Structure formats: structure tokens, C-alpha cells
Amino acid sequence: MKRGSSNFVLVYHRSPYEETFDSEGNRQWVDQKSPNGVIPTLRNLFLEERSGTWISWRQDANCSANADERLNLTSPSPFTLRRLPLTPEQISSFYHVTSKESFWPILHNFPGLFSVDNSDWATFEEVNRSFARAACEEAAPGATIWIHDYNLWLTPAMIREQRQDVRIAFFHHTPFPSSDVFSILPWRDEILDSLLSCDLVGFHIPSYANNFARCAINLRGAEGADPVPVAKKFRRYGSALSEPTVVPWIDHNCRRVHIQASPVGTSPELIRDLVVTPAVKAMANTIAEQHEGRKLILSASRVDYTKGNEEMLLAYERLLEQQPRWHGGVELFLGCVAAASGMRIYEDIQRSVEEIVGRINGRFGRIDWTPVRLSTHRTSYEELMGWFSQADVCWITPLRDGLNLVAKEYVAARQGLGGVLVLSEFTGASVELEDAVLTNPYSHRSMDRAISDALDMPQEEQVQRMASMTQAVDEFTVQHWAEQQLGTLRSL
Incomplete structure (x- = not known):
């Protein structure tokens, strides 16, 4: 040869x-x-x-x-x-x-x-x-x-x-x-x-x-x-x-x-440079104005049976059922990119996600408050950085995931800030980011406790945990x- x-x-x-x-x-x-x-x-x-x-x-x-x-x-x-x-x-x-x-x-x-x-x-x-x-x-x-x-x-x-x-x-x-x-x-x-x-x-x-x-x-x-x-x-x-x-x-x-x-x-410096660009800052300001006075939860994934989107939405529904104090005080933005057409299992999952979102908004929504915002279109990286910079909680709950870079990207974007990362213990990233709030997406009790603790976490603890995770993300790029x-x- x-x-x-x-x-x-x-x-x-x-x-x-x-x-x-x-x-x-x-x-x-x-x-x-x-x-x-x-x-x-x-x-x-x-x-x-x-x-x-x-x-x-x-x-x-x-x-x-x-x-x-x-x-x-x-x-x-x-x-x-x-x-x-x-x-x-x-x-x-x-x-x-x-x-x-x-x-x-x-x-x-x-x-x-x-x-x-x-x-x-x-x-x-x-x-x-x-x-x-x-x-x-x-x-x-x-x-x-x-x-x-x-x-x-x-x-x-x-x-x-x-x-x-x-x-x-x-x-x-x-x-x-x-x-x-x-x-x-x-x-x-x-x-x-x-x-x-x-x-x-x-x-x-x-x-x-x-x-x-x-x-x-x-x-x-x-x-x-x-x-x-x-x-x-x-x-x-x-x-x-x-x-x-x-x-x-x-x-x-x-x-x-x-x-x-x-x-x-990740490439932390690239992320941080992007967060402070005029375009991303403008997006972040718009997001902040839309959610003023409310806790913002962000989740970003795609339609896949491994990603745990349905389990997360059901946990959010239970939160609103069991803790009425959050009515009008919290919003979930779920970026869930639709799968390519032609694969029935993914189409069924997408339909289920949309049905759960509709049910939650129908049960709890008000004229001045939509509990869940769902986007099935691919979000630009710049827009995602805008959401990262404003999200009080990043909620990542796959049933199984090789790593999950979204979790690391959120940490990189939050340098010097608070914020809470709620992370499935079935993601590879969970063994690196020890100060994330780990959760078992197969357990209602674990999921309910994790999101409740994240929303109630004191600012000082948020900053301490984020600083520890930032060190890990910065060292292992x-x-x-x-x-x-x-x-x-x-x-x-």
C-alpha cells in the first residue's frame, strides 16, 4: 500500500x-x-x-x-x-x-x-x-x-x-x-x-x-x-x-x-469574552427585564430519551403543586431542540414534552405569568450565553449522558457570580463538579429536593459552590x- x-x-x-x-x-x-x-x-x-x-x-x-x-x-x-x-x-x-x-x-x-x-x-x-x-x-x-x-x-x-x-x-x-x-x-x-x-x-x-x-x-x-x-x-x-x-x-x-x-x-475564556460582548449583554438585559422579580431556571438539551426532559418537567409540576409560594415567582426556560424528522421514538418524546408543558401552563399560568417557556428551535450560542448570564438555576437532568458540556459552560459563564447547577448524577460531568447539587432523575424525592434546595440556596453558598466549580472548569479545559x-x- x-x-x-x-x-x-x-x-x-x-x-x-x-x-x-x-x-x-x-x-x-x-x-x-x-x-x-x-x-x-x-x-x-x-x-x-x-x-x-x-x-x-x-x-x-x-x-x-x-x-x-x-x-x-x-x-x-x-x-x-x-x-x-x-x-x-x-x-x-x-x-x-x-x-x-x-x-x-x-x-x-x-x-x-x-x-x-x-x-x-x-x-x-x-x-x-x-x-x-x-x-x-x-x-x-x-x-x-x-x-x-x-x-x-x-x-x-x-x-x-x-x-x-x-x-x-x-x-x-x-x-x-x-x-x-x-x-x-x-x-x-x-x-x-x-x-x-x-x-x-x-x-x-x-x-x-x-x-x-x-x-x-x-x-x-x-x-x-x-x-x-x-x-x-x-x-x-x-x-x-x-x-x-x-x-x-x-x-x-x-x-x-x-x-x-x-x-x-470547555474554553472558559472564550465563553467569558462572549458574555461581555455588546450583543450578548443586550440579550441578557432583555431576558432580565422579562423575568424581573422572578427566579429563572434554565435547561438546555435536545429531544432524546436519554435527556430526562419529561422527568424534569414533571418535577417542576410537582414543585408548583406542593409549593404554591412559587406561583408567579419562578419561570423555567426549556431549550429542547427538536429531533430530525423520521425517527418515531423522538417524535413521541417531543409530543410528550409539549403536552406536559401545555398542561403545566394551563394549570398554573396567569395572564402575567407563564410557568414554562419551551423552545424547540436551535438557540444561537450568543443567545444561550445571554440565558446563562441571567439564570439563577441551571437544571440538567439526563437519565444518562457521556459528559454534558452545557453544565460546564454554565459554570464558565457565571465566574464571580452566584447561581446553582442542579446536575444528574448520571452525567459524566457529575464526577468532576462536586459542588453541583446532584440529583437522581429516577427518584421523585431526589428531584423534588434538589430543585427546592436550589431555589432556596443562600447567595453566600451559591458563590462558594460556583467558585469551586469554576476552578475545576478553568483547570481542565x-x-x-x-x-x-x-x-x-x-x-x-
Whole structure:
């Protein structure tokens, strides 16, 4: 096989820029709508590389007649963008059906929603093989290849079959389930064998790392290292996802696979710079005027059975039932982005959310007070910062979430201020943000107590808790995450 010249190859189904077209049909590359997050940080890794390639996909109805697209981009420094053509049918099968209907419910511990009937393993293999082929062709001898997320589970093994000389890292952006739940997948052996061909496998928190290690040991006969104490930044006990120790590596088929727990962070300075811009300050002032004299609760997520939106709304309804003192004194803004059409389970959830909101407003609303405001449209990042700056409480209650960056973004936006973060203990972020008010979204008693305590929390306690969480968010940024992952790989 022909070898390439890239010392660093990043493999991700997402592209480094958004592709747009002007009025004359000319293609333009624009930055992500959010200035924060993983994509800009990954893009900035090319500043440190002499040569690099980012591999993603593009939709092409006639991909059989078109070769991969290779583009030379110059920002933030010169690198190659290689985009693999996939038909709409391949994208639907690979991403929306097999990944979302088969893998997503297992990863998030909803085995009852797992569907094998609609999965298309052959297409999933085909797409992963295309990514692996491209990575092998781009990688220079001894190159570093960093692969992202479960959509590309099979890519590491396919690369390793052809390229023994490269170093391979894989980062899992979702939760990783326990061995008994993961075992439901009919393709569990192929997936594990692929991940075990990596040099480094990364997860957000020790709990997910340990689950992966147990799967490899129980299902593939790997040998695990003695557990070591988790890093000080992680909660060691007392919550659903806390772990006192973590397995640092496992051996399988004469290969040592290092395991690292390193959560993705935010870009706090970017957030704080944005909060003080004239546009965001104007939005914040408008929000403040609309909610003057009332406590403002903010929740931002999307329509998904993992996000706990219905559980949160029912807890809010109970609050208004049991504590009439809050009538007219509190408002909940729920930004719940609607799912793409065509997936019935998400459409049913959206309908349920809208029905609960309507019932709450019908039962308790007055001419001068709407208890819940629901937005199902995507909120701009600037507007979200405006809400963050004014929200007395940020209420994040997923039933399961790999990390949840919204919680960290709220903390970053509240530097020097009070505010209360109410956070599900089933989010990865809960083991980092110890001064959040943790809640169990499966428990009415826990949910009711958490929101009541948050609304009644004294200002002094709010400031103390927020200062502690701000320190954690500032220390473990998205840049720190990327440097830790790649630094570990290069030290092996």
C-alpha cells in the first residue's frame, strides 16, 4: 500500500468547518456556529503538526463515480481535509439507523430500546473500511492516528491490519456500558477486538474506562493491570458514576492497550469574552427585564430519551403543586431542540414534552405569568450565553449522558457570580463538579429536593459552590483534554 506524508491523521465523521454556498453557488468554509467545543480544539492541533490530515465524510448521491475529495486548507495552519463520498442511503444506514437505533440505546443503558432489525452491519463495515483505507493512505511511517467515537468502532482494526507501524488512539465521546449490557450487541467481539488493536483508548471518566476494561477481560480474555487510584479531579464515592480506582491498561494478543480517563472540557475564556460582548449583554438585559422579580431556571438539551426532559418537567409540576409560594415567582426556560424528522421514538418524546408543558401552563399560568417557556428551535450560542448570564438555576437532568458540556459552560459563564447547577448524577460531568447539587432523575424525592434546595440556596453558598466549580472548569479545559490524550499516546 502507498503510504502518505501526514504525521498526524485525525479521523472523525464531523468536518473541521461547515460547508456553505453563497448566492452564486460558490463553496465557502465557515467556522462552527459555537466558538466553543471539541471541533475548534481538534482543528488547532494542526498548529503543532508539520503535516496533517483530517478525514471526514460528505454526502454525494453519485459517490460510486466520484473519488475522495482532498482539499488543502490553510487555517489555523496548512492541513489536508479528505472527505469520503457517502450516498444518502449509506449515511442513513451507517449513522441514523445502525448507530442511533442499535448502538445508542446500548451505550446509554436503554437495552429495551435496542433494535437489531433495522441495523445494517454490512454497510457499517463498508463505511468504516473507507475511513480506514483513507487513514492508511494518508499516514506517514510511524504516524499518529486519532479516531473519534463509536460510529468508527471498526476503523482501528482495519487500520492495524494494514499498518503495524502507526500509533492508534481512539476516544469515546459517549458512555460505555457495563459488560452485561454491552454483551447484548451481536457484534460485541468485532467491536472489542477493534478497540483492542489501539495503543490508547480514551473515555471521559473512570467509570466508562473500567466498564470497557471489564468487557475486554470478561468477553475477550484480556489481562488487566491492577487498578490505581483515580486522579484527584474525579469524585471517588457517593454518586452513581463515581469510582475510587481505574484500570490503567490491559494486555491482549501481545499488545498493551492503555486506557485513559480524561473528560472533554470547555474554553472558559472564550465563553467569558462572549458574555461581555455588546450583543450578548443586550440579550441578557432583555431576558432580565422579562423575568424581573422572578427566579429563572434554565435547561438546555435536545429531544432524546436519554435527556430526562419529561422527568424534569414533571418535577417542576410537582414543585408548583406542593409549593404554591412559587406561583408567579419562578419561570423555567426549556431549550429542547427538536429531533430530525423520521425517527418515531423522538417524535413521541417531543409530543410528550409539549403536552406536559401545555398542561403545566394551563394549570398554573396567569395572564402575567407563564410557568414554562419551551423552545424547540436551535438557540444561537450568543443567545444561550445571554440565558446563562441571567439564570439563577441551571437544571440538567439526563437519565444518562457521556459528559454534558452545557453544565460546564454554565459554570464558565457565571465566574464571580452566584447561581446553582442542579446536575444528574448520571452525567459524566457529575464526577468532576462536586459542588453541583446532584440529583437522581429516577427518584421523585431526589428531584423534588434538589430543585427546592436550589431555589432556596443562600447567595453566600451559591458563590462558594460556583467558585469551586469554576476552578475545576478553568483547570481542565478542552485544550487540556486534547494535550493529555495525545501526550499520553506519544509517550508510549
